[in-house]
Amino acid sequence: MDTRPQQPGEIRTTCAYCGVGCGVLAQPDGAGGVAVRGDPAHPANLGRLCSKGFALGETLSLDDRLLTPRVLDVDTDWDTALGLVADRFSQTIADHGPDSVAFYVSGQLLTEDYYVANKLMKGFIGSANIDTNSRLCMASTVAGQKRAFGTDTVPGTYEDLELADLVVLVGSNLAWCHPVIYQRLAAAKAANPAMRVVVIDPRRTATCDLADMHLALEPGSDVALFNRLLAAIYEGGAVDAAYLRHVDGFDETLRAAQAQDGRVTGLTPAQITAFCDLWTRTEKVVTVFSQGVNQSSSGTDKVNAIINCHLATGRIGKPGMGPFSVTGQPNAMGGREVGGLANALACHLDLEDAVHRDLVRNFWDAPAMPEGAGLKAVDLFEQVRTGQIKALWIVCTNPAVSMPDADMVRDAIKGCDFTVVSDVTANTDTARLAHVLLPATGWGEKDGTVTNSDRTISRQRALMPAAGQARADWDIMSDVGRRMGWTDAFAYTSPAQIFDEYAALSGLAAAMGRDFDISGLTGLGQGGYDTLMPTRWPVTMRGQTVRFFADGQFYTPSGHARMIPVAARPPVAKTVPRFPFRLNTGRIRDQWHTMTRTAKSPRLNQHLGEPFLEIHPHDAAALGIAPAGLITVTSLQGRCILRALITDRVQPGQVFAPMHWTGETAPTGRVDALVASVVDPLSGQPESKAAVVALAPYNAAWFGYAVSAGDMSPASAYWARSRVANGWRAELAADTAPQDWEVEARRLFALPDAPCQTFRDPATGTVRMAFTDEGRLLAALFVSRTPVAVSRDHLAAQLGQVAHSPLSGRPSADMPDPGAVVCACLNVGVNTIRGVIDTGQAATVAQVGACTGAGTNCGSCRPEIAVLLAQATRLEAAE
Numbered sequence: 001m002d003t004r005p006q007q008p009g010e011i012r013t014t015c016a017y018c019g020v021g022c023g024v025l026a027q028p029d030g031a032g033g034v035a036v037r038g039d040p041a042h043p044a045n046l047g048r049l050c051s052k053g054f055a056l057g058e059t060l061s062l063d064d065r066l067l068t069p070r071v072l073d074v075d076t077d078w079d080t081a082l083g084l085v086a087d088r089f090s091q092t093i094a095d096h097g098p099d100s101v102a103f104y105v106s107g108q109l110l111t112e113d114y115y116v117a118n119k120l121m122k123g124f125i126g127s128a129n130i131d132t133n134s135r136l137c138m139a140s141t142v143a144g145q146k147r148a149f150g151t152d153t154v155p156g157t158y159e160d161l162e163l164a165d166l167v168v169l170v171g172s173n174l175a176w177c178h179p180v181i182y183q184r185l186a187a188a189k190a191a192n193p194a195m196r197v198v199v200i201d202p203r204r205t206a207t208c209d210l211a212d213m214h215l216a217l218e219p220g221s222d223v224a225l226f227n228r229l230l231a232a233i234y235e236g237g238a239v240d241a242a243y244l245r246h247v248d249g250f251d252e253t254l255r256a257a258q259a260q261d262g263r264v265t266g267l268t269p270a271q272i273t274a275f276c277d278l279w280t281r282t283e284k285v286v287t288v289f290s291q292g293v294n295q296s297s298s299g300t301d302k303v304n305a306i307i308n309c310h311l312a313t314g315r316i317g318k319p320g321m322g323p324f325s326v327t328g329q330p331n332a333m334g335g336r337e338v339g340g341l342a343n344a345l346a347c348h349l350d351l352e353d354a355v356h357r358d359l360v361r362n363f364w365d366a367p368a369m370p371e372g373a374g375l376k377a378v379d380l381f382e383q384v385r386t387g388q389i390k391a392l393w394i395v396c397t398n399p400a401v402s403m404p405d406a407d408m409v410r411d412a413i414k415g416c417d418f419t420v421v422s423d424v425t426a427n428t429d430t431a432r433l434a435h436v437l438l439p440a441t442g443w444g445e446k447d448g449t450v451t452n453s454d455r456t457i458s459r460q461r462a463l464m465p466a467a468g469q470a471r472a473d474w475d476i477m478s479d480v481g482r483r484m485g486w487t488d489a490f491a492y493t494s495p496a497q498i499f500d501e502y503a504a505l506s507g508l509a510a511a512m513g514r515d516f517d518i519s520g521l522t523g524l525g526q527g528g529y530d531t532l533m534p535t536r537w538p539v540t541m542r543g544q545t546v547r548f549f550a551d552g553q554f555y556t557p558s559g560h561a562r563m564i565p566v567a568a569r570p571p572v573a574k575t576v577p578r579f580p581f582r583l584n585t586g587r588i589r590d591q592w593h594t595m596t597r598t599a600k601s602p603r604l605n606q607h608l609g610e611p612f613l614e615i616h617p618h619d620a621a622a623l624g625i626a627p628a629g630l631i632t633v634t635s636l637q638g639r640c641i642l643r644a645l646i647t648d649r650v651q652p653g654q655v656f657a658p659m660h661w662t663g664e665t666a667p668t669g670r671v672d673a674l675v676a677s678v679v680d681p682l683s684g685q686p687e688s689k690a691a692v693v694a695l696a697p698y699n700a701a702w703f704g705y706a707v708s709a710g711d712m713s714p715a716s717a718y719w720a721r722s723r724v725a726n727g728w729r730a731e732l733a734a735d736t737a738p739q740d741w742e743v744e745a746r747r748l749f750a751l752p753d754a755p756c757q758t759f760r761d762p763a764t765g766t767v768r769m770a771f772t773d774e775g776r777l778l779a780a781l782f783v784s785r786t787p788v789a790v791s792r793d794h795l796a797a798q799l800g801q802v803a804h805s806p807l808s809g810r811p812s813a814d815m816p817d818p819g820a821v822v823c824a825c826l827n828v829g830v831n832t833i834r835g836v837i838d839t840g841q842a843a844t845v846a847q848v849g850a851c852t853g854a855g856t857n858c859g860s861c862r863p864e865i866a867v868l869l870a871q872a873t874r875l876e877a878a879e
């Protein structure tokens with residue numbers, strides 16, 4: 001790790017991706033490139049970064065950027081595009097009322113963007129129909145924390161994970177999704193051998209590598225486990241009677257917990273007892289939770305079941321103790337603070353509270369404010385489908401992929417009378433449906449603030465000029481506000497002005513007793529805003545508070561916290577003979593959501609380059625699914641074809657698929673097409689982790705693997721493509737074969753005339769073709785009746801090179817095949833790592849690092865190296 005302080009030419013900013021909110025020192029090279037390293041002075045990461053953060057510089061090329069506004073696919077100027085947007089929104093509101101329009105925004109917007117979007121919709125258009133992808137992400141935590149604390153506030157800090165003696169990770173794959181917190185936890189555990197880590201997840205994830213205990217509970221049954229824990233806390237005498245003076249609802253909550261049957265968790269009584277004993281007897285415990293909790297039809301109850309245990313023991317807001325919701329997106333937290341959800345107002349004020357509403361109305365001098373909450377995401381797109389929403393503006397999110405029932409949502413957007421999309425690229429499943437496309441500045445070009453999971457507000461700073469005509473989201477939306485007639489209210493010329501207005505409003509909110517207060521940051525001016533260092537709120541005129549709630553002060557009307565009686569409910573969709581498998585969905589280490597940025601990095605694509613379905617070996621055998629075969633997955637909502645990844649990491653009867661692939665990268669890999677739009681009744685958050693599906697082997701007549709220096713146009717029933725260092729690669733398959741393979745290959749690669757070498761073996765159905773230009777490999781296609789066995793990285797690495805025997809598909813002896821990449825930072829392949837293990841050079845993760853470099857940079861791949869070591873040990877034992 002490079003621990004030098006900021007060097008001349010380095011600009012201090014914040015990572016574009018997850019809610020850890022790592023500080024980045026970025027050095028632009030003046031030619032559009034940027035070198036990045038972790039900022040040693042940022043409290044979130046203290047110099048660390050993960051594989052995605054390290055690759056930020058590889059995602060900034062302009063090749064796929066949207067550079068000009070477009071109307072009906074024709075490039076135009078801003079005046080025309082924004083004039084049209086303002087006119088159509090104004091006309092629709094005049095004809096059909098304010099609730100006939102909607103905004104759908106994102107936790108990846110900066111706070112200033114979010115503030116303007118909300119002010120425009122809730123204060124001036126006069127509707128609350130603005131919701132955000134945080135509805136799919138954090139809504140259950142928001143609802144749960146508000147029920148318990150009277151405010152949506154995370155009490156603790158990252159340091160608490162290091163100070164704890166027990167860290168429980170519930171529905172969180174921290175190793176892959178919050179890698180820098182995971183690294184901090186791993187280091188703390190190494191330094192404190194008494195520390196214990198428990199992972200509660202139906203799946204054995206990479207995070208389990210650090211776990212002393214893994215509880216593979218039944219999907220959706222977390223409430224039952226935490227109810228049993230509360231009963232055990234009481235029986236074990238761990239209730240903090242003094243703290244309970246600040247808490248309402250203990251007796252009813254305990255009764256509900258004691259009535260809970262623990263068997264629905266599917267865990268053995270011994271497992272439950274061991275967990276409860278550990279939790280009960282460890283004073284310093286942090287319970288971290290994420291999407292395995294939130295994305296559930298009982299998500300809000302899960303959150304409260306966890307918080308109940310911390311309130312009963314008083315283990316909250318003290319060093320090393322507390323419930324800890326980790327946020328997903330870089331500004332998921334900031335979006336909640338600034339009132340991004342359809343039922344909120346800025347500064348932790350409630351839209352449905354008349355006093356709060358009046359405060360904001362007066363402050364904004366707002367002409368029209370809605371009195372009730374607007375549509376939540378699922379309902380919002382339902383009203384788009386039925387035509388009640390007639391003008392829709394989607395900003396910084398890709399709902400045609402990420403919403404449940406995604407094919408329906410895609411069709412609903414397509415059918416909307418008027419759709420505006422603001423994005424950095426036109427190549428998304430959503431952007432392709434827009435009437436008006438607006439080019440937004442992306443990471444590295446924009447300026448503003450974000451708040452991370454532990455309430456630290458950091459600046460994102462511009463490193464380079466805007467691409468083409470791109471403009472910042474706050475600027476685009478302010479311009480539309482002015483064009484709709486509200487010239488003064490949207491006269492902003494800089495994010496600093498917006499931040500100042502927001503900070504001033506927070507002071508008024510705080511005076512009414514709300515906790516979100518950054519009034520200490522008013523009056524910074526441009527200079528102060530530019531030099532603002534990471535700051536945890538609250539920052540009042542009097543100073544800062546590090547942790548909340550240890551003092552027993554809450555934000556409910558009584559000032560007390562609330563324990564909430566809850567009972568476990570299974571997921572809404574039941575497995576039935578027609579749909580016998582439970583589909584769990586989530587993330588992989590090196591891709592970010594719908595891949596519009598991370599898929600630009602060849603390094604990041606190497607980790608897991610194709611959509612897949614994790615399936616248990618017993619289920620695969622029963623269904624006749626072979627390793628690397630394809631599986632057709634169907635639900636009542638839709639259909640996918642995914643590559644089989646046969647593994648006992650998932651339980652029998654359960655399957656797992658990543659959420660990342662899209663119409664751009666793998667059209668049959670859009671897994672949200674399978675997910676029903678069932679929501680939690682309190683939070684409106686979709687149950688993204690518990691769909692029910694049927695599985696069948698996909699009977700491919702042929703499988704193909706293709707590499708090409710230029711882009712490809714696959715047309716087969718199954719395809720998945722990704723970028724490699726010198727071009728593209730693709731996996732292909734279909735149930736019927738083309739008439740003529742050479743014609744098909746020439747079409748695929750758009751190479752009508754290039755010389756072609758061909759090898760055919762009719763007996764096995766093998767066809768291999770290589771297209772060259774003066775001996776240099778332009779493209780190659782390998783086809784066979786079974787999944788293609790070829791050294792994929794080796795073939796891709798030959799693109800643009802003089803290839804000696806490209807059709808052999810195998811590296812020659814003097815050029816060993818490193819195998820699939822494990823360490824994305826230092827580009828170390830699985831074969832290289834197995835090599836040092838098999839030859840006895842390395843027996844630990846640290847030794848593998850010393851020999852090959854793997855795992856020594858960001859460390860996100862250390863769990864995978866540990867698995868390779870364990871496999872080698874198992875093989876030895878079997879020999």
Ligand SMILES: Nc1nc2c(c(=O)[nH]1)N[C@H]1C(S)=C(S)[C@@H](COP(=O)(O)OP(=O)(O)OC[C@H]3O[C@@H](n4cnc5c(=O)[nH]c(N)nc54)[C@H](O)[C@@H]3O)O[C@H]1N2
Pocket residue numbers: 018019137170171172173174176177178200201202203205218219220221222290291292293296327328329584585586587588589590591592593689
């Ligand atoms: N690499 C990468 N990192 C990311 C992101 C990304 O796209 N890529 N996205 C960011 C965002 S926006 C978010 S919200 C976070 C999400 O971060 P996480 O919540 O950690 O990630 P997921 O993979 O969605 O889900 C976590 C786990 O929940 C488990 N789970 C499923 N059902 C249940 C259940 O009923 N109970 C329990 N206890 N567990 C269950 C799944 O098996 C999965 O391992 O990641 C952030 N970080």
Ligand SMILES: Nc1nc2c(c(=O)[nH]1)N[C@H]1C(S)=C(S)[C@@H](COP(=O)(O)OP(=O)(O)OC[C@H]3O[C@@H](n4cnc5c(=O)[nH]c(N)nc54)[C@H](O)[C@@H]3O)O[C@H]1N2
Pocket residue numbers: 106108133134136137138291295328329395396397398399401402403404422423424425428440441442443446473585586587592593594595596597659671672675688689
């Ligand atoms: N099945 C299933 N579905 C899920 C989940 C799951 O676990 N399982 N997780 C859910 C969760 S937690 C989340 S957060 C969502 C995420 O889902 P989305 O928000 O839909 O995913 P992203 O790919 O992050 O979309 C961000 C879009 O904004 C664009 N963009 C990037 N920067 C900017 C900018 O500065 N301005 C503008 N205007 N555009 C920009 C990107 O190119 C991209 O198109 O998915 C949800 N969907």
Ligand code: SF4
Pocket residue numbers: 015016017018019020021022045048049050051052053054178179180181
């Ligand atoms: S953990 Fe990785 S993705 Fe998340 S903020 Fe840090 S560097 Fe970025």
Ligand SMILES: [Mo]
Pocket residue numbers: 136137138328329
């Ligand atoms: Mo998220």
